[in-house]
Amino acid sequence: MTSHSWLMLDHESPRYRLPDDLRARDPMGGRDCGWVEQMLPFVRRFSQPGDTVFDPFAGFGTTLLAARLEGRRASGCEVDAGRIDLIRERLARHGLAHGTTLLHASCDALEDAALPPFDLCLTNVPYFGCRWTGAQATSQLYDSPSYAQYLDGLRNVFHRVRAGLCEGGACIAMVENLRIGDRVLPLAFDLARILEALFTMEGERVLVYPHDAEDNDADTRTDRRHEHALVFRKQRERIDLPATAALLDAMRAAGHDFTLFGSFARWQQDPQGMPPADADIHVDADPQRLDTLLRWLQGRGFSVTSWGDPVTVPLHLDSYRGRFYFRADRIDARGALVRLDICYEQ
Ligand SMILES: C[S@@+](CC[C@H](N)C(=O)[O-])C[C@H]1O[C@@H](n2cnc3c(N)ncnc32)[C@H](O)[C@@H]1O
Numbered sequence: 001m002t003s004h005s006w007l008m009l010d011h012e013s014p015r016y017r018l019p020d021d022l023r024a025r026d027p028m029g030g031r032d033c034g035w036v037e038q039m040l041p042f043v044r045r046f047s048q049p050g051d052t053v054f055d056p057f058a059g060f061g062t063t064l065l066a067a068r069l070e071g072r073r074a075s076g077c078e079v080d081a082g083r084i085d086l087i088r089e090r091l092a093r094h095g096l097a098h099g100t101t102l103l104h105a106s107c108d109a110l111e112d113a114a115l116p117p118f119d120l121c122l123t124n125v126p127y128f129g130c131r132w133t134g135a136q137a138t139s140q141l142y143d144s145p146s147y148a149q150y151l152d153g154l155r156n157v158f159h160r161v162r163a164g165l166c167e168g169g170a171c172i173a174m175v176e177n178l179r180i181g182d183r184v185l186p187l188a189f190d191l192a193r194i195l196e197a198l199f200t201m202e203g204e205r206v207l208v209y210p211h212d213a214e215d216n217d218a219d220t221r222t223d224r225r226h227e228h229a230l231v232f233r234k235q236r237e238r239i240d241l242p243a244t245a246a247l248l249d250a251m252r253a254a255g256h257d258f259t260l261f262g263s264f265a266r267w268q269q270d271p272q273g274m275p276p277a278d279a280d281i282h283v284d285a286d287p288q289r290l291d292t293l294l295r296w297l298q299g300r301g302f303s304v305t306s307w308g309d310p311v312t313v314p315l316h317l318d319s320y321r322g323r324f325y326f327r328a329d330r331i332d333a334r335g336a337l338v339r340l341d342i343c344y345e346q
Pocket of ligand 1 (some may be wrong): 011032033034035057058059060061062077078079080083105106107123124125126139140141142157315327
C-alpha cells in the first residue's frame with residue numbers, strides 16, 4: 001500500500017469480479033458488491049499471513065476472498081441466507097472455501113463462542129435507504145425505517161466487533177456520504193463518530209473510482225466517485241495522567257460527589273503499573289446532580305458523549321438507560337487527552 005492518503009482504483013479484474021451468473025441470482029443484481037482490488041491493499045497492510053480477517057457485513061464475500069487470496073483465514077457474518085450461498089459458491093470456484101467461517105447472523109447477536117477472535121475487521125457498510133428487495137430479516141440494516149435506527153444498528157454491530165477484535169487490531173470501514181431524496185446524509189462522518197467512541201482513529205484513505213459522467217459542479221449525487229476507508233485501531237488511549245489527577249482534585253474541591261474506581265484508582269495506588277486509558281468514576285443517578293457535574297465539565301472545555309452521541313443538559317436520564325456511562329473528553333491544543341467515564345448505572 002502506498003503512503004498516499006488516496007487509492008486510485010481504475011479497473012476491476014474480471015478474474016476476481018463477482019461472476020455474472022452469481023450476480024443474476026441476487027435480488028439486487030449484486031449492485032452493492034465491492035471490488036477485491038479495493039480490499040487487497042488493506043489486507044496486506046493491516047494483517048499478516050495466517051491472521052483472521054473478519055467482515056461483519058460479508059455480502060458477496062469480497063473481503064473474504066481478498067483475505068483468502070493473501071493467505072489469511074476469513075470469517076464473516078451476513079444476515080441474508082441467499083448471499084451466504086453466493087459467498088460459499090464464489091469462494092469454492094476460487095478453491096478457497098476452506099479456512100473460511102461463515103455465520104448467517106448479525107454479529108451483534110452472537111455469543112463469544114460463536115465468533116472466534118480476529119486480527120482485522122475490514123468491511124463495506126450496508127447503506128441506509130437502499131430499498132432492499134431481498135428476504136426480510138429483523139436485523140437487515142438495508143431495511144431500517146429511520147436513519148437514527150440505522151445508526152444504532154451500525155453501533156451495535158461495531159460494539160460486537162470491538163469485543164472480538166484482538167488488542168492492537170485495525171477496524172476499517174468503507175463508507176460514503178449519502179444522498180437520499182433531496183437530502184445529503186453525512187454517513188461517513190456519522191460512522192466515524194460511532195467508531196471513535198469504540199476505537200482510536202488512525203486515519204483515512206480516500207478510494208477514488210473512475211467515472212464516465214460529465215463533470216457538473218451542481219451534481220452532488222452519491223455515485224461512488226470516491227469513498228472513505230476509515231481506519232481505526234483497538235488500542236489503549238494515552239491520556240494526560242497529571243492533568244487527569246488534577247481534574248479529579250478540582251472536582252472534589254468543587255463539591256462533586258463521586259467514587260473513583262477501576263484502572264486510574266489502581267494506578268494511583270501503584271504508579272509503576274499499567275498506565276490507565278481513562279478515569280472511571282461512579283456517581284448517583286440523580287439527574288440534577290448529574291446536570292450540575294456535566295455543566296461544570298462542559299464549562300471547562302469537555303465534550304460529553306454517550307456511545308458517541310453528544311449529550312446535552314438538562315438530561316433526560318431515562319433516554320440513557322442501559323448505556324451505563326457518559327464519556328467526558330478534553331483534548332488540548334497539544335493533542336493531550338483527559339478522559340473521564342462517568343458511570344451512573346452498575
Ligand atoms: C455493502 S454490502 C457488503 C458487500 C461486500 N463488501 C462485498 O463486496 O461482497 C452490505 C451487506 O450487509 C448485509 N447486512 C445488512 N445488515 C446486516 C446485519 N445486521 N448483519 C450482517 N449483515 C448485514 C446486507 O445483507 C449486505 O449483504
